[in-house]
Amino acid sequence: MAKPIMTSDLLIFALLLIIFFTSSSSAIPVTFNVADLGARPDGTTDSTQAFLGAWARASGSTMVATIYVPLGRFLLRNVVFDGKGCKNNNIVVRIDGTLMAPTNYNVIGKVKHWLSFEHVNDVSVLGGVLDGQGAGLWTCKRAGNKGCPNGATVS
Template sequence: MHGVKPVARPEAATVYVPPGRFLLGKVEFKGQCNNNDIVIRLDGTLVAPSDYNVIGDDGNWLMFEHVNGVSINGGTLDGQGAGLWTCKKTGKSCPSGATTLEFSNSNNIVRKGLRFQPPASSPNTDGIHVQSSSDVTIMNSRIGTGDDCVSIGPGATNLWIENVACGPGHGIRQIFIKTLVVLARIKKEAGVQNVTVKTATFTGTQNGASGVKISDVKYQDIHGTSRSEVAVKFDCSSRYPCSGISLEDVKLTYNNQPAKASCSHADGSVSGVVQPNSCLLQ
């Protein structure tokens, strides 16, 4: 039409971190822009402040909120948490633990080839936390923390985790807050849907992949050794039972002996070779 100018489309943007170590304080990436093609390429190491008071009780170091179409490729994140955990061991008043990388209210996120480097003894330091976000992909990464490698909060949907080496730490967990499902219902928080964990390796972790209210979940082709005699545990409540659980080709041992399974208010199906013997109600 005459007199009408076409709206310019924003060009793809790239943030590049070259090889080397670079000190970076608390950073928040906040969106609501039209550019849905942003690439953050890390060939170097981002280092958190050694003074834990810089971040304090904020709860995260790198925060992505309301972003769409962001890719984070390569690099290392060094949380430098040793000072904080030393403080906690003394019994002094110290800031609470933090999340290294958090995504909230975001969509179409791809994160590949990132390495997390906090101390193995760093409690309450999640590697990646995803909540209120959809279509998040985490691939080809090594995540070692003293807490959850990946924690999944309310409102996370279509989360794909593939080829991730997890440990030490707590593993991959679906989390809510305090009284978990009950509080989530009171607050009317959104649930977690469509989470896939594929070709993941758990080494020295407290848990593998665990959750709270579970339904329509398939555990397929899982092999390894357990740190405890009970290798498979579905601990569900009578009020919010777990349902539709599928176990296929699962083999877990404990001290080179068959492990045990424990189920409470959980039902599902079994196919292939499953060890320990399933305790699911069928």
């Protein structure tokens, strides 16, 4: 004869289900692929807005978030990844490709930095290549021009 299910058994089972579903759903990471958001890996199309869109989505998420940069060459103007108002305490930027500055550094305007992470906590940048298109920049610096950009910064 089958053993009857006890109320305490049902209670324990229900508690285990609640623990399983609440812990596993909050631990599921989300990935924002910049190519899915419009970035083009051709080295000539400006992908700045796609990167900023991925940053906005990742920083607006409360789950572990990865901004994924696939293989290819992604042209970016100056970009500020601003952490003000960020709801996320675990963002990973995983770069399998190359981030490229414009060959003409004047395209980024009067700002001093090409890439900047500001007011961020718990952000990791992994892999990839940052190509600052240094030839034009070093020509500028060797000429003694004080208006040359500085490069990437974290503040």
